[in-house]
Amino acid sequence: MFWFRSLATVGVVGAVALGAWVRARRRAGRAKTPARRLSLWEKLVLAATGGSFVLLAATGFFSTLVLGQPMHGLHLMVHTALGGVFFAGLAALTLTWAEACRINDEDWRPSRRSRGARVAGRFTLGEKLFFWAFVFWGLIAILTMLCAMEPLLGTHGQLLLYKAHRASTLLMVMGGIVFGCAKV
Numbered sequence: 001m002f003w004f005r006s007l008a009t010v011g012v013v014g015a016v017a018l019g020a021w022v023r024a025r026r027r028a029g030r031a032k033t034p035a036r037r038l039s040l041w042e043k044l045v046l047a048a049t050g051g052s053f054v055l056l057a058a059t060g061f062f063s064t065l066v067l068g069q070p071m072h073g074l075h076l077m078v079h080t081a082l083g084g085v086f087f088a089g090l091a092a093l094t095l096t097w098a099e100a101c102r103i104n105d106e107d108w109r110p111s112r113r114s115r116g117a118r119v120a121g122r123f124t125l126g127e128k129l130f131f132w133a134f135v136f137w138g139l140i141a142i143l144t145m146l147c148a149m150e151p152l153l154g155t156h157g158q159l160l161l162y163k164a165h166r167a168s169t170l171l172m173v174m175g176g177i178v179f180g181c182a183k184v
Helices: 002-028 040-067 074-097 125-148 154-183
Strands: none
Touching (some): 040 154, 074 125
16 A cells, blocks of 8 residues: 555656646747637537546545545445446547547657647647547556456456556546646
8 A cells, every 4th residue: 555655646746747847848939829629529528538537536546545545435436436437438538539639640750740739630749649548548447447346357366457457547647637737
């Protein structure tokens, strides 16, 4: 438990620092470009996925980091219920933005992507990479808990899946903090 609390604390502080550094670097040498408005569907998908993600992180990490014990009672019920919302939201998010976040050859050209320019569509290379990392770690988090709910791997296997779930969600939260700090 101690190693996870320490890793989570260092990871969150590091993510905030990295996000602030990225934000400062992006704003230093670039003129503001007008942001594209989101459609109603995109707003709903973001609200469902983002809201459930924040609440899942709050319920999961509050029990572990603040209370120092595994989830139980109301925290566990809310966390489990929100997992289904997050699963549906992640699927909708992936289907909605997979084409826009496809990494093209132009994204890798250094002359085109200097200072975060949007060269191939709506998103920068960094935003596209973040999107696919978020989808990947989200699927790992979902699959590890779904597999842990079945007694296929025994007690030791369930414990390993639980640890993999915690690690993948920590990486998702750290990435979300970096992305949020860099975009705000």
